[in-house]
C-alpha cells in the first residue's frame with residue numbers, strides 16, 4: 001500500500017496522469033447519501049490487461065485486485081461527514097491512475113422553529129425581529145429560507161458554506177407589526193438544494209408563530225352618530241370599537257356625568273339620562289378613541305313666523321320659535337339693514353324691523369340649526385306703498401359712445417347695505433354671460449346691444465337692472481337734391497327737396513335742419529328711413545339701432561323774387577351726453593322761372609287812334625326766362641312780334657309767352673274821328689285871336705312836332721334778370737298833356 005502511494009505521488013509530480021484519460025468508470029459517478037445510510041459505488045476499468053485495481057478509502061476500501069475488472073466501494077452505514085474514496089488502477093508498466101468519488105453526506109434538520117426577539121405581544125408600529133432557528137442541518141449548501149405571512153411569501157434568503165458537518169443556522173426577519181397583523185401566522189420554511197443527483201425532499205416548515213399585536217381602539221365610523229328620539233325613545237348607543245387588548249368603555253354625557261366604565265360596548269339609554277350629547281371613549285393600554293353620540297329631539301316645526309305687511313315708517317317684529325331638545329340655534333337670512341335687529345329668547349328668536357322702508361321688503365328666512373340637520377321657514381315682508389328696488393348701481397349710468405370705441409362698465413352695490421348683502425353679480429350681454437361686476441364693451445359688437453346687470457342678494461334673491469347703450473355713428477355723407485325735378489323751378493309751384501343722410505345711427509336721435517339762405521327753415525321736413533340693413537325689417541319702427549340711410553324731404557314753393565335761393569340741410573345727432581359735430585350738405589342754388597306778366601298800366605285796354613296817325617302799341621311783360629311778345633288780331637292772326645303799330649280801330653291781343661306759360665292782354669283801339677272838327681274849330685278860334693301875334697312861332701312849332709310819342713315813363717323792370725318787352729304807339733295829339 002505504501003508503495004502504491006509513493007508511486008502515485010511520483011506520477012502526479014511527473015504530470016503524466018490525466019484523470020479523464022484514466023480508463024476507469026465510477027457508477028454512480030457521485031453520491032449524495034444520508035448520514036448513516038448504506039452506500040455502494042462500482043468502479044470498472046475498460047483495460048483487459050492491468051496489474052491491479054482497488055478502492056482506497058478511510059472506510060470500505062478494498063485490496064488491489066487483478067483478476068476482476070470491477071471493484072465495489074461499499075459501506076453498510078456511512079457515519080463519516082467527510083469521506084473521499086479513490087478508485088485506482090495499476091497498469092502493466094507500473095503506471096497507476098485513479099478517480100476520486102464525490103460523496104455528499106447530508107442530514108435533515110432536527111428542528112425548524114421561530115422565536116421572537118421579545119416575548120409577549122407586540123405593539124403596533126414597534127420594531128421587532130423574528131428569528132428562524134434551524135438545528136443540525138448538513139450541509140449548509142444552497143440552503144434557502146422562505147418567510148410566510150399566512151400563505152403569502154414575504155421574504156426569501158439563501159445561505160451557502162463549505163462545512164460538511166451539521167450546523168445550527170439562524171435567519172432574522174425585522175418586522176413592524178400593524179393592527180392587521182394581529183392573529184396572523186408567520187412560518188419559515190427551509191429547503192436544501194443538493195443538485196439533480198440529490199434527494200428530492202419536501203421543504204421543512206416551522207411551526208406557525210401566532211402574531212399578537214396590540215393596537216389602540218378605533219371606531220369603524222368615527223363620525224358623530226345621531227340618535228333621533230322621534231324614532232326610538234330608548235336609543236341604543238353601540239360604541240363597539242376595534243382594539244387589542246379588548247378596550248374598556250366610558251360614557252360621558254354632556255352634563256359631565258359619568259355613565260359607565262365597563263367592558264361592555266352597547267348602552268341602552270333611558271330617562272333620566274336623556275337627551276344630549278354623549279362621548280363614548282374606548283381605551284386600552286395602547287390609547288383611546290372617542291365617538292360622539294347626539295341624542296336629539298329635533299325641531300319639527302317653526303312656529304309664529306308669519307308674512308307681514310308694514311306701513312312705511314312703522315315697526316314690527318318677526319318671531320321664530322321651534323321646540324327641540326337640546327335647544328337649537330337660530331339664524332336669520334334676510335337683506336340686512338341698519339334698522340333691523342335680531343334678538344334671541346328662550347326657544348326662539350325675534351327680528352325687529354324699526355321704521356320700515358322699501359329696503360325691508362323681502363324674504364326673511366329663519367333657520368333652525370340642529371346638529372347636522374337644519375329646518376327653515378320663510379316669511380315675506382312687504383311695505384305698503386313702497387316698491388323694492390334692485391340695489392345695484394351701474395357706472396356710468398348710461399352709455400352713449402361712438403361705435404367701435406372701447407370702455408368698461410361696472411355694476412356694483414348702490415349702498416353699503418347692498419354690499420353687505422350681495423351674494424353675486426354678473427352681466428348678461430345679449431346671449432352672453434359675463435361673470436363679475438365689470439363688463440368691457442368690445443369693439444365689434446352688436447349695434448342693438450341689450451345689457452343687463454344681475455345681482456343676487458340675501459333676502460331679495462336675484463334682481464337686475466337694464467343698461468342702455470347707445471352706439472352712434474355720424475353720417476358718411478349728406479346730400480341735397482330736388483326730388484323728381486331738374487332744372488329751374490316755376491314760381492309759386494310746390495317742389496320737394498330731399499336731403500339724403502348716409503349711414504347714420506341711431507336714427508331716433510337724428511335731427512335734420514333745413515336752411516334757406518342761411519336762415520333756419522321752419523319746415524324741418526319729414527324723415528324717412530331708406531337704407532334698411534335687413535330686408536325683412538321694419539325700418540320705420542323706432543327700434544332700429546344700426547346705421548341706416550335717412551331722407552328728409554321738405555316742400556318748397558318759391559316766389560319769383562327768390563331766384564337763386566340757397567338751400568342746405570344739416571344732420572345732427574342729438575344725444576344726451578355727447579354732441580358729435582353736425583354734418584352739412586353743400587348749398588343747392590335754385591333758379592326760379594315765372595310766367596310772363598304784362599304790365600297793363602303801361603298798356604291800357606283801350607287806346608284811341610286818330611286817323612292818319614299810326615299808334616305803336618308797346619307790350620311789356622315781366623317773366624323768367626324773358627318772354628316772347630306776339631300780337632294777334634281778333635281773328636287770331638299773328639300780326640307782329642314785339643311792338644305793334646296800328647293805324648285803324650280794332651281789337652289786338654298781346655300774347656307774352658315763355659317756358660312757364662303765357663299771358664295775354666287785349667287792347668281795343670278806338671277811332672277818334674268825331675272829335676277832330678270840334679278840336680279844329682276851337683283851335684281855329686284861338687288861332688284867329690292870336691294868329692297875328694304868334695303866326696310866325698306857331699307855324700314853325702307845328703312843323704317840327706308833327707308826330708308825338710305816347711309812352712309811360714320808367715317801366716318797372718326786374719333788376720335781376722327781368723326782361724321787358726316794349727311796345728308803343730304814336731299819338732297824333734299831345735293827349736296826356738291836354739287831358
Ligand SMILES: *[C@@H]1O[C@H](CO)[C@@H](O)[C@H](O)[C@H]1NC(C)=O
Nearest residue numbers: 027028040041042043070072
Ligand atoms: C454493482 O455491480 C453489481 C454486480 O454486477 C450489481 O449487482 C450492482 O447493482 C452494481 N451497483 C451499482 C451501484 O451499480
Ligand SMILES: *[C@@H]1O[C@H](CO)[C@@H](O)[C@H](O)[C@H]1NC(C)=O
Nearest residue numbers: 141142143160193194195196
Ligand atoms: C444551488 O442551487 C442552484 C439552483 O438550484 C444550482 O444551480 C447550484 O448548482 C446549487 N449550488 C450548489 C453549491 O449546490
Ligand SMILES: *[C@@H]1O[C@H](CO)[C@@H](O)[C@H](O)[C@H]1NC(C)=O
Nearest residue numbers: 134135136165166167168169
Ligand atoms: C447546535 O445547538 C445545540 C443545542 O444548543 C448544541 O447542542 C450543538 O452543539 C450545536 N451545534 C453546533 C454545531 O454548534
Ligand SMILES: *[C@@H]1O[C@H](CO)[C@@H](O)[C@H](O)[C@H]1NC(C)=O
Nearest residue numbers: 220236238239240241265266
Ligand atoms: C355594535 O357594533 C358592532 C360593530 O359595528 C357590531 O358588530 C355589533 O353587532 C353591534 N351590536 C349591537 C348590539 O348592535
Ligand SMILES: *[C@@H]1O[C@H](CO)[C@@H](O)[C@H](O)[C@H]1NC(C)=O
Nearest residue numbers: 252253254255256279290292
Ligand atoms: C366630547 O368630545 C368632544 C370632541 O370630540 C369635546 O369637544 C367635548 O367637550 C366632549 N364632551 C364631553 C362632555 O366630554
Ligand SMILES: *[C@@H]1O[C@H](CO)[C@@H](O)[C@H](O)[C@H]1NC(C)=O
Nearest residue numbers: 299300301302303304322323
Ligand atoms: C306645526 O305646528 C302647528 C302649530 O303648532 C301644527 O298645527 C302643525 O301640525 C305642526 N306641523 C308639524 C309637521 O308638526
Ligand SMILES: *[C@@H]1O[C@H](CO)[C@@H](O)[C@H](O)[C@H]1NC(C)=O
Nearest residue numbers: 412413414415416417419420
Ligand atoms: C360697494 O361695496 C364696496 C365693498 O363691498 C364698498 O367699498 C363700496 O363703498 C360700496 N359702494 C357703495 C356705493 O356703497
Ligand SMILES: *[C@@H]1O[C@H](CO)[C@@H](O)[C@H](O)[C@H]1NC(C)=O
Nearest residue numbers: 363378379380459460461462
Ligand atoms: C321668497 O319666498 C317665496 C315663498 O315664501 C318664494 O316663492 C320666493 O321665491 C322667495 N323669493 C326669494 C327672492 O327668495
Ligand SMILES: *[C@@H]1O[C@H](CO)[C@@H](O)[C@H](O)[C@H]1NC(C)=O
Nearest residue numbers: 400470508509574575576577
Ligand atoms: C334720443 O332721443 C330720445 C328722445 O328724443 C331721448 O329720450 C334719448 O335720451 C336720446 N338718446 C340719447 C342717447 O341721447
Ligand SMILES: *[C@@H]1O[C@H](CO)[C@@H](O)[C@H](O)[C@H]1NC(C)=O
Nearest residue numbers: 632653655656657662663664
Ligand atoms: C299765346 O301763346 C301760346 C304759346 O304760343 C299759346 O299756347 C296760347 O294759346 C296763346 N294764347 C292765345 C289766347 O292765343
Ligand SMILES: *[C@@H]1O[C@H](CO)[C@@H](O)[C@H](O)[C@H]1NC(C)=O
Nearest residue numbers: 599601602712713714715716
Ligand atoms: C307797370 O308800369 C308802370 C309805369 O311804368 C309801373 O309803375 C308799374 O310798376 C308797372 N307794373 C308792373 C307790375 O311791373
Ligand SMILES: *[C@@H]1O[C@H](CO)[C@@H](O)[C@H](O)[C@H]1NC(C)=O
Nearest residue numbers: 616618641642643726727728
Ligand atoms: C318797341 O318800342 C320800344 C319803345 O319805343 C322800343 O324801346 C323797343 O325797342 C321796341 N321794340 C321793338 C321790337 O321794336
